[in-house]
Amino acid sequence: MHLNPYGDGAVNLAADLANRRPGTPEELAERCDAAGLVLEGPLCQADLDRTLALLDTWEGVVDAPDERQRAERLNRLLAVTASHPRLTDHADGGWHLHYRDDHLPLAAVLSSLIAVGTAFHLVGRGMHRLGRCAVTECPTIFADTTRTGRRRYCSQKCANRDAVRRHRTTRARTDAART
Ligand SMILES: [Zn+2]
Numbered sequence: 001m002h003l004n005p006y007g008d009g010a011v012n013l014a015a016d017l018a019n020r021r022p023g024t025p026e027e028l029a030e031r032c033d034a035a036g037l038v039l040e041g042p043l044c045q046a047d048l049d050r051t052l053a054l055l056d057t058w059e060g061v062v063d064a065p066d067e068r069q070r071a072e073r074l075n076r077l078l079a080v081t082a083s084h085p086r087l088t089d090h091a092d093g094g095w096h097l098h099y100r101d102d103h104l105p106l107a108a109v110l111s112s113l114i115a116v117g118t119a120f121h122l123v124g125r126g127m128h129r130l131g132r133c134a135v136t137e138c139p140t141i142f143a144d145t146t147r148t149g150r151r152r153y154c155s156q157k158c159a160n161r162d163a164v165r166r167h168r169t170t171r172a173r174t175d176a177a178r179t
């Protein structure tokens with residue numbers, strides 16, 4: 001995975017991993033692979049542990065109460081995961097930017113990708129475009145990459161659930177008004 005200027009791939013991967021935490025290094029590798037992130041070598045238990053710790057910090061960015069705190073939390077994460085940008089052509093994809101040193105452990109590569117990708121997503125699309133599903137009992141995190149930026153639910157299923165609930169509340173109120 002190369003970071004594109006909007007960071008979608010990386011921020012969506014972070015949300016996917018945070019929503020359903022991988023249980024083994026093999027599972028983490030498979031999930032990265034499915035997201036198009038090619039890892040140069042096998043992952044070990046330490047990579048998994050570091051990635052899970054990163055996801056805890058990243059969830060703090062998701063749950064920040066306002067934009068300024070979101071920026072501060074992400075800046076702290078960038079400070080420990082990213083370094084100065086550098087041009088590289090290590091892969092077949094041609095010249096691209098890395099925001100990290102070469103030859104780092106895979107967990108560090110993943111951390112830098114997630115932090116920088118999230119930063120690109122938020123400044124490119126809008127600081128509010130990261131959060132949890134509007135259904136109270138649903139803790140699912142999503143990055144809003146829609147055109148309008150007004151996505152509220154993690155899935156169509158949750159959107160329908162909420163619509164049915166709102167309909168029932170309205171009807172109950174109308175019925176109460178009639179009696
Ligand atoms: Zn690269």
Ligand SMILES: [Zn+2]
Nearest residue numbers: 133138154158
């Ligand atoms: Zn949901």
